[in-house]
Amino acid sequence: MPEYSLKVNGKERKINVDEDTPLLWVLRDTLGLTGTKYSCGEGICGTCTVHINGKAERSCTLSVQDVVGDEITTIEGLAENPDHPIFKTWIDLEVSQCGYCQPGQIMTLAALLNENPNITKEEVKETMSTVLCRCATYARIDKAIDKLVEGGK
Amino acid sequence: MRKQSRREFIKVFTLSGTGLFLAAYTPMNAFFNKPGDEPKIFSPSVYLKIDNNGIVTVTVHRTEMGQGVRTALPMLVAEELEVDWKNIRVEQADGHPKFGNQQTGGSQSIRRTYDPFRVAGAAAREMLISAAALKWGVDVKNCYAEKGFVINKSNGKKLGYGELVDEAAKLPVPENVPLKDPKDFKIIGQRIHIMDTPDKIYGKAKFGIDVVVPGMLYAAVQRCPAIGGSVKSFDDSKTRKINGVVDVVKISRGVAVVANSTWVSFKGKDALEIEWDLGPNANINSEDIRKNLQSFLNEAGSDIQIIGNPESDFSNNTNIEAVYEVPFLAHAAMEPMVCIAEVKNGKAELWAHSQNPQGLRSDVARALGFNEDDVTVHVTLAGGAFGRKHTNEYGLEAAEISKATGKIVKLTWTREDDMKHGVFRPASMHKLKGSVDKDGKAVLFSHHVIAESITAQRFYRPIPVKDSDIKEGTINLEYNIPNMKITGTIVPTHVPVTWYRSVYHNQNPYAVESFLDEMAYAAKKDTFEFRRDLLPDDSRLKAVLIKAAEKAGWYNKLEKGRGKGIACAECYDSFIAQVAEVTVKDNKLKVDRIVCVLDCGIVVNPDSVEAQLEGAIGFALSAVLKSKITINNGGVVESNYDDYEILTLDEMPKVEIELMKNTYKVGGVGETGIAALAPAVCNAIFAATGKRVRKLPVELS
Numbered sequence: 046m047p048e049y050s051l052k053v054n055g056k057e058r059k060i061n062v063d064e065d066t067p068l069l070w071v072l073r074d075t076l077g078l079t080g081t082k083y084s085c086g087e088g089i090c091g092t093c094t095v096h097i098n099g100k101a102e103r104s105c106t107l108s109v110q111d112v113v114g115d116e117i118t119t120i121e122g123l124a125e126n127p128d129h130p131i132f133k134t135w136i137d138l139e140v141s142q143c144g145y146c147q148p149g150q151i152m153t154l155a156a157l158l159n160e161n162p163n164i165t166k167e168e169v170k171e172t173m174s175t176v177l178c179r180c181a182t183y184a185r186i187d188k189a190i191d192k193l194v195e196g197g198k
Numbered sequence: 199m200r201k202q203s204r205r206e207f208i209k210v211f212t213l214s215g216t217g218l219f220l221a222a223y224t225p226m227n228a229f230f231n232k233p234g235d236e237p238k239i240f241s242p243s244v245y246l247k248i249d250n251n252g253i254v255t256v257t258v259h260r261t262e263m264g265q266g267v268r269t270a271l272p273m274l275v276a277e278e279l280e281v282d283w284k285n286i287r288v289e290q291a292d293g294h295p296k297f298g299n300q301q302t303g304g305s306q307s308i309r310r311t312y313d314p315f316r317v318a319g320a321a322a323r324e325m326l327i328s329a330a331a332l333k334w335g336v337d338v339k340n341c342y343a344e345k346g347f348v349i350n351k352s353n354g355k356k357l358g359y360g361e362l363v364d365e366a367a368k369l370p371v372p373e374n375v376p377l378k379d380p381k382d383f384k385i386i387g388q389r390i391h392i393m394d395t396p397d398k399i400y401g402k403a404k405f406g407i408d409v410v411v412p413g414m415l416y417a418a419v420q421r422c423p424a425i426g427g428s429v430k431s432f433d434d435s436k437t438r439k440i441n442g443v444v445d446v447v448k449i450s451r452g453v454a455v456v457a458n459s460t461w462v463s464f465k466g467k468d469a470l471e472i473e474w475d476l477g478p479n480a481n482i483n484s485e486d487i488r489k490n491l492q493s494f495l496n497e498a499g500s501d502i503q504i505i506g507n508p509e510s511d512f513s514n515n516t517n518i519e520a521v522y523e524v525p526f527l528a529h530a531a532m533e534p535m536v537c538i539a540e541v542k543n544g545k546a547e548l549w550a551h552s553q554n555p556q557g558l559r560s561d562v563a564r565a566l567g568f569n570e571d572d573v574t575v576h577v578t579l580a581g582g583a584f585g586r587k588h589t590n591e592y593g594l595e596a597a598e599i600s601k602a603t604g605k606i607v608k609l610t611w612t613r614e615d616d617m618k619h620g621v622f623r624p625a626s627m628h629k630l631k632g633s634v635d636k637d638g639k640a641v642l643f644s645h646h647v648i649a650e651s652i653t654a655q656r657f658y659r660p661i662p663v664k665d666s667d668i669k670e671g672t673i674n675l676e677y678n679i680p681n682m683k684i685t686g687t688i689v690p691t692h693v694p695v696t697w698y699r700s701v702y703h704n705q706n707p708y709a710v711e712s713f714l715d716e717m718a719y720a721a722k723k724d725t726f727e728f729r730r731d732l733l734p735d736d737s738r739l740k741a742v743l744i745k746a747a748e749k750a751g752w753y754n755k756l757e758k759g760r761g762k763g764i765a766c767a768e769c770y771d772s773f774i775a776q777v778a779e780v781t782v783k784d785n786k787l788k789v790d791r792i793v794c795v796l797d798c799g800i801v802v803n804p805d806s807v808e809a810q811l812e813g814a815i816g817f818a819l820s821a822v823l824k825s826k827i828t829i830n831n832g833g834v835v836e837s838n839y840d841d842y843e844i845l846t847l848d849e850m851p852k853v854e855i856e857l858m859k860n861t862y863k864v865g866g867v868g869e870t871g872i873a874a875l876a877p878a879v880c881n882a883i884f885a886a887t888g889k890r891v892r893k894l895p896v897e898l899s
Contacts, residue, residue: 048443062459065443070461071706079408083460084532085613089839092532120401127400135399139391139805142813143264144398145405145532145581151301174848176881179532179582179837180264181816183850185809 048089048161051077054122069093069104075098080120080148083171083176091176092149094156095119101156120148123155131155134189142180150176150186158193164193220615222232222786236428248277250358251402252346254281259291259303260311261553263580263587263708264395264813265868266806269393271311273802275305277385277834278319278378280343281359288393293555293575302553303697305866308802312864322366329365330357373492377889380800380861389805394579404433406536406551406578406612406614414538414606415444417599417698420461420470421452421619422834426692436469446470447602451591451619455598460610467612479692479832484525487829489687491648499646499685503673506681512642513689519631521681522709524894526827527623528842529698529833532625533581534616539596540606545572546597551580553588561590562597584817585697589621589656617842618834622784622827623698624650624691626668630716638721640732644683645672645710649702653686665690671767671873672705676739677714677732693829699817700872701767708894711765711877725881726764727754739766742775742795742858749856750777750793759783760790767873770866771800773858776815778851778878782886785898788850789819789851789879796855796870799862807867808855815853815870820845824877825896 046061053076060075069086072078072095081104088106095104096118098137123129131151134140141147153176157169169190176187247255255271272286291297299310323343330348331338340351340856347356379388397403423426427790432453434446442462447454455466539562546566552558555575563570580587598607611619624651632752633642651666663669663686665850672684699702726747733740743766759782779791792815801807824843828835836842880891889898 049511054395056307060462061346063462065465066459066461070459073408074461076611077410078272078401079404081535082405082612083407084534086464087613087838087840091533101565119397124400124402127396129781132396132399136391136395139395139809141395142266142809143532143580143582144394144403147399148401151399170847174846176531177844177846179530179817180813181820181842181845181850182813183816183847184812184853185845187850 046050049113051109051112051117052115053117054119054125056188062109062111066109067105068095068107068109068117070157071109072104078119078121082145082148084146089177090146090155092146094152094176096152096156099113099156099159101153110115120152126187129155131195135191138185138189140182140189140194142182142186146176150178154190154193164194166190169194206543207297227296231586232610233853237736240638246320246322248359248363250363253285253287255287255289259300260307260399260553261577261583261587262579263302263553263583265307265810266392266803267307267372269301269390270308270802270806271315273385273390274315275319277383278316281346283390285346285546285609291642293552293559293577295556295693297739300556301588302552302583302584304665305868305870307772308864310482310867320377320801321372324372324375325366325369328369329362333357333365333699335613337730341841354811366384369379386800386802387804390803392806403579405533405581406532406549407533409538409578409579409608409621410548411538411549411596411606411608414608414705415456415458416460417454417456417596417607417609418465418467419449419452419454419595419609419615421615422473422474422476423618424474424476424480425694426479426832428475430473430475432473433471434474436471437466440466445606447599448603449595449598451595454595456599456603456605456607463610464612470594472735473778482692484829487691487693488523489627491523494648494687494689495627495629497687499687501650502664502669502890503682503684508642508644508683510681510682515633515635517631517633517639518716518720519629520713520716520892522628522630522712522888524626524708526616526625526693526829527821528620528824528827528836529581529586529696530586530617530839530844531537531582531584531586531843534613535587535611536594536609537593537596538606538608539593539600541566541597541600542604544568547574547576548593548597549578550593551578551583551587552593553580553583553585554590558590558593559596565594566597566601571696581705584633584699585701586620589696592898613794613839614837616698617837617856621696622693623704624695626651628705630709630713632713632717632720634717634721640677640679640700640717640721643675643677643679643683643717645685647672647684647706648689649705650691650695652697655690659687659690663713668702670702671769672710675710676734676737676768677729678734679732692832699814700769700869703767703869703873707765707767707873708876708880711767712880712890712892715763715877715881718892727821728765729764729772738773738797738862739768741764742773742797744857745858746775746777746793746795749795749854750779752777759886760884761882761884763878763883764884765874765877765881769870769873771794772867772870774870774874776874776878778875778882780882780886781877782883782898787883787896787898789849791852791854792875792878793854794856795858797858797860798865798867798870799860800864802864804857807857810867811855811871812853812868814873816845818872818875819849819851819879822879822894822896823849826895
């Protein structure tokens with residue numbers, strides 16, 4: 046098996062996996078970073094979202110070789126700062142129910158807000174509508190977006 | 199264990215001299231008993247430990263799947279124990295009969311623990327007070343408990359609970375502990391934050407899929423595409439060539455691949471070449487199942503509940519009839535089915551997000567020929583469940599693979615496995631008839647439910663229709679209609695069915711409340727007033743209905759293309775009314791607003807209750823707008839969230855909730871929000887378009 050060096054949450058990690066292994070399973074099975082969740086496996090639901098060089102990407106659709114040399118951030122990396130306004134808002138509003146999709150929701154939102162501080166609520170909600178939640182915590186995700194995003198209505 | 203002759207039995211154990219260990223027992227509810235069973239006394243219990251530092255640990259014996267049970271049950275204990283919330287810790291119970299009924303379902307967790315958990319807290323409080331009184335040599339009447347301390351009224355001296363546990367553990371358990379008047383509640387009724395939230399959002403919380411057992415391997419299973427088929431033969435040569443594949447074994451439900459990672463197990467499973475015996479159902483399609491259900495539409499069905507004389511002559515009235523139908527549905531929890539199993543030396547240890555850990559324990563013991571005491575089931579957080587994680591087939595598969603390979607295995611179902619090989623909400627067909635007289639008064643309501651019975655399929659076929667579950671949500675209707683006839687026909691299906699959030703409250707209130715709307719139009723009455731006037735004055739259902747109409751501004755006119763619909767239902771000892779506002783434009787439906795009023799009696803954690811209602815509305819709306827399981831060639835067609843769609847953020851309506859304030863007995867919450875949603879939305883669609891939606895999901899064009 047080939048060896049890869051990945052930069053995950055600011056640390057270099059050497060791993061041996063087949064080249065077709067999705068980043069999702071590298072994170073979960075090889076590196077033990079289980080905060081990134083598996084759900085659809087096809088990039089449909091957004092539950093496995095991580096940041097690649099600051100952009101939200103679905104880790105189930107990226108192979109390990111796609112991300113060599115990239116800055117990979119997982120929910121555990123974002124949570125190194127538990128005072129991140131998204132976390133604080135998520136706790137204040139008790140957005141989570143089962144919580145399984147929430148790392149994906151939070152990672153998607155964090156990238157949007159980070160990439161474009163002038164993004165509008167409408168733009169945020171459009172992208173967030175691609176991240177599924179079977180508990181339908183959407184009413185509170187919507188409230189959280191309203192609290193966190195300045196622009197738009 | 200010794201039992202005491204009281205409604206709730208309390209027992210105290212000393213825990214190696216370091217703490218007070220209390221258990222409360224209550225008879226099991228009858229929900230899962232089979233008909234004819236003598237009521238069994240199991241021992242649902244919460245364990246309450248107080249250590250020498252005054253830290254209170256509550257062992258929660260229900261499964262956390264997003265409903266907040268790991269917060270709500272400790273709140274009950276803390277309320278009576280008079281302890282600071284910050285000193286409460288939670289432990290998850292393994293599956294074991296000593297906990298009594300451990301099934302998380304039927305919106306029962308609070309209903310079944312509200313008394314025993316408070317009694318457990320109150321008994322501990324009284325014992326701690328007695329211990330302090332003994333230490334001080336004063337009468338207990340001179341002492342009271344507050345925030346984890348016992349306080350001496352005469353001199354203001356305090357002793358912390360931690361200082362009292364050794365003494366308290368030596369005392370007899372009080373026979374009749376006083377419980378608080380609800381007006382004195384300090385914790386119950388508060389918006390308490392959910393214990394598990396920070397870990398969940400930081401990615402630290404361990405769901406079933408996140409459990410790592412040292413030395414474990416990873417497994418995936420290929421199952422027959424037709425339900426009920428089996429493996430004829432298989433060729434695993436391609437699979438075994440994949441780097442990381444450790445073993446391939448045939449199991450009861452298919453062929454399992456064991457590998458050194460989840461991904462390799464998935465690849466190995468896809469590379470299997472299996473010849474299937476497609477079994478007896480290989481030619482069955484959804485349309486066949488539908489036609490089979492339809493074939494009973496002109497039969498009367500077996501009587502379930504008859505009121506008045508529904509066979510009278512109503513020919514001088516306005517008579518209407520209609521047929522409603524709903525498809526199979528998948529729970530589609532975001533976390534697919536996962537179980538870790540270690541079967542070794544005649545013992546089995548499992549880790550699972552199970553809603554039914556005791557059932558899993560006994561099923562595994564039976565399958566492996568073990569004593570139940572040799573099977574341990576650890577319960578994890580569930581990444582959504584909705585009833586799906588109550589059946590045990592995934593755990594049995596994991597145990598079988600572990601036994602066959604001699605390895606510790608984590609079996610992960612792919613999303614496709616989850617969609618295709620699950621257990622489903624039954625499809626059903628509903629024939630309704632109604633009659634209104636010249637004055638617009640409803641004089642007949644008749645409902646024939648045609649569906650598979652979950653209880654019959656899973657446990658006890660044959661079951662008399664009148665004792666079956668298919669009547670749930672359509673019997674004991676509160677409407678004052680002089681002649682009512684509820685009948686049923688159980689129609690077996692090869693598609694495995696199980697409880698799905700709100701069970702038959704999914705489809706029966708949809709049919710009942712939609713048809714009541716049709717009757718209101720037939721009577722030329724306002725649909726809200728028609729219902730209101732049929733409900734008795736002291737009805738809690740009537741109260742929520744009226745409140746919902748007021749809150750929604752029922753009489754406010756909406757512009758063309760928009761409509762309001764109302765529906766109400768009793769569900770698991772709670773009462774709900776919902777008003778939906780929809781817009782239909784170019785045959786496109788948007789649900790704009792849901793006003794939801796719930797009477798669930800005493801509210802333990804209002805924030806959780808509101809969250810459950812919001813979630814239930816979204817969950818139910820998925821089924822109204824888009825979700826459907828289709829059967830082709832005996833198997834499920836849908837495979838992922840692209841062809842089994844669920845609600846998205848932009849489709850979520852604005853939700854406005856009001857909880858009735860009263861001190862009625864606690865009712866169910868997790869599922870109640872489902873019951874009135876579909877009819878409210880479909881009634882609103884009728885108001886907007888004149889089109890009656892009698893089949894879900896909605897198709898407008």
